[in-house]
Amino acid sequence: MIFDVAIVGSGPAGASCAAFCAVAGHRTLILERETFPREKVCGDCLNPACTPILERLGVAARVQTLPHGRLSRVEFVAIGGHTVGVDLPPDAEIAVKRSLFDQVLMKRAAEAGAVVRQGATVDALVPPALTRDSWKITAGAESFEARVLVAADGRNSTVARLLRLLPRIARERVALQTHLPLPSGFGARVVLQLLPEGYSGQAPVGDNELNLCLVGKPSSMPLLRDWAETSFGVARDHHWRIITPLRRASLPPARRRLFLIGDAARVVEPFTGEGIYYALRSGELAAEAIASLLATGDDDEAARSYAAAHDELYRGRLWVNRIARAAVLSPRITSLLLRASVLHPALLRVLTAKLTKL
Numbered sequence: 001m002i003f004d005v006a007i008v009g010s011g012p013a014g015a016s017c018a019a020f021c022a023v024a025g026h027r028t029l030i031l032e033r034e035t036f037p038r039e040k041v042c043g044d045c046l047n048p049a050c051t052p053i054l055e056r057l058g059v060a061a062r063v064q065t066l067p068h069g070r071l072s073r074v075e076f077v078a079i080g081g082h083t084v085g086v087d088l089p090p091d092a093e094i095a096v097k098r099s100l101f102d103q104v105l106m107k108r109a110a111e112a113g114a115v116v117r118q119g120a121t122v123d124a125l126v127p128p129a130l131t132r133d134s135w136k137i138t139a140g141a142e143s144f145e146a147r148v149l150v151a152a153d154g155r156n157s158t159v160a161r162l163l164r165l166l167p168r169i170a171r172e173r174v175a176l177q178t179h180l181p182l183p184s185g186f187g188a189r190v191v192l193q194l195l196p197e198g199y200s201g202q203a204p205v206g207d208n209e210l211n212l213c214l215v216g217k218p219s220s221m222p223l224l225r226d227w228a229e230t231s232f233g234v235a236r237d238h239h240w241r242i243i244t245p246l247r248r249a250s251l252p253p254a255r256r257r258l259f260l261i262g263d264a265a266r267v268v269e270p271f272t273g274e275g276i277y278y279a280l281r282s283g284e285l286a287a288e289a290i291a292s293l294l295a296t297g298d299d300d301e302a303a304r305s306y307a308a309a310h311d312e313l314y315r316g317r318l319w320v321n322r323i324a325r326a327a328v329l330s331p332r333i334t335s336l337l338l339r340a341s342v343l344h345p346a347l348l349r350v351l352t353a354k355l356t357k358l
């Protein structure tokens with residue numbers, strides 16, 4: 001069978017795109033390397049901007065029934081401990097483990113009719129050609145055909161690499177992530193803590209667990225791990241999940257019958273806690289473009305309209321991303337500004353409101 005659309009990766013981007021495509025009646029295939037449920041390097045925080053998309057997907061209520069942490073306050077902690085807090089409106093932001101969240105989305109796509117292959121690592125691609133009107137997609141011993149291909153395979157996108165679109169990645173920062181027993185009295189807060197060697201994010205993901213992330217240069221990792229050992233009692237031989245890069249050039253999000261969504265197209269600074277929102281929304285936008293492509297056969301127009309919508313999605317928000325990146329790349333200067341009240345709570349409230357779209 002030739003699928004209408006094959007989606008590589010079932011994170012929030014791929015699963016949302018698949019669910020929207022399947023609901024629209026397209027023959028949809030998801031190829032996912034891992035077997036779910038699986039964890040991911042992520043702060044697990046769901047920006048409230050995600051809620052309307054989860055509602056359109058029909059899973060908002062299901063997500064609310066998952067074990068989660070309610071976040072009523074963001075605390076920015078300077079090197080040395082000076083803390084500036086900003087209250088979030090009630091029920092604005094929650095933190096949910098990605099093993100649970102991503103599984104709900106993948107199940108939704110399957111319920112809507114998408115064929116889901118787990119443990120399927122895409123490792124070869126042949127684009128449509130004059131003699132064949134579809135993509136050939138290989139995952140190990142299996143091959144599939146689809147009219148449209150979607151790269152939803154994250155910041156190190158295999159699809160982009162196989163098509164020679166992935167930029168060379170300079171030596172970049174690394175993120176470590178884990179879940180720990182929740183320290184008593186941690187409270188309903190997300191903590192963004194600057195450290196001499198980088199930064200840490202902390203958020204409760206339920207009544208008993210804490211998400212802990214560390215971000216820094218590879219050479220700083222031993223010191224950041226020492227800090228986590230001292231501050232949270234993490235064992236020396238603790239297994240951390242790891243990912244890099246934290247930053248890379250964005251890629252053109254559409255080509256002929258190829259759509260890049262989520263981190264595969266553009267990576268934002270984790271400090272902003274927006275990546276899942278962009279993943280869900282770009283998945284939805286790509287599904288709209290694919291519907292029009294399949295209806296009209298106009299490949300170029302579908303690519304153009306998705307690229308324009310993708311630009312619009314990020315426009316007006318990237319300055320916050322730039323500020324966040326500058327802040328975390330110079331933790332000592334940012335700490336001084338926090339201590340000197342230059343980064344006043346009112347200013348942080350404006351930035352936080354921009355990020356949480358309140």
Ligand SMILES: Cc1cc2nc3c(=O)[nH]c(=O)nc-3n(C[C@H](O)[C@H](O)[C@H](O)COP(=O)(O)OP(=O)(O)OC[C@H]3O[C@@H](n4cnc5c(N)ncnc54)[C@H](O)[C@@H]3O)c2cc1C
Pocket residue numbers: 008009010011012013014031032033034040041042043044045046047120121122123152153154155157158159175176177213215243246261262263264270273274275276277279
């Ligand atoms: C340290 C850190 C903290 C973060 N914290 C937050 C936060 O609190 N809130 C937030 O909104 N965002 C956060 N983000 C960003 C967020 O994690 C990403 O933006 C989001 O996961 C992107 O979703 P995605 O679906 O594009 O890709 P991913 O979630 O990366 O999913 C890609 C999927 O593709 C699969 N895949 C990869 N290669 C292949 C292949 N060859 N074949 C088949 N499948 C493949 C993978 O197994 C994976 O399931 C954080 C990021 C980092 C690094």
